[in-house]
Amino acid sequence: MSSGIEPKHGKLLAEMIVPSSHWQLQPEKQDPFTSKEAAITYLNSHNEPLYIHVPYVQDDISEDRNNGARITVTSREDDVVFTINDINNGGETALHFSHLKNLDSSLRTLVESCCDKKIVAL
Incomplete structure (x- = not known):
């Protein structure tokens, strides 16, 4: 598996996630992107x-960044790979970059199967 992300994959993710009111996209050890640009x-x-x-669903959605799944995103050829790294709950799913429109349902399935949690909609 590649340790990075192809620019075309990252740009597609940015177009989908950055405008989200709940999900955040960011590089490691940096603040989340505030604009697609x-x-x-x-x-x-x-x-x-x-x-x-991606925050977990709760009665009261908070800004607590620890209340959610942290999903690593890398590229493997034409696939965008989503990984949850956790000692107790881990897993991976991959989508061909042309199918990123299915991001919401794919990540929901990953989080629910790995963490037994529901996540907030994109």
């Missing part, structure tokens, strides 16, 4: 994994 600028010069934070 900032994400695209970053991706044009960096080839490293990205991270998606």
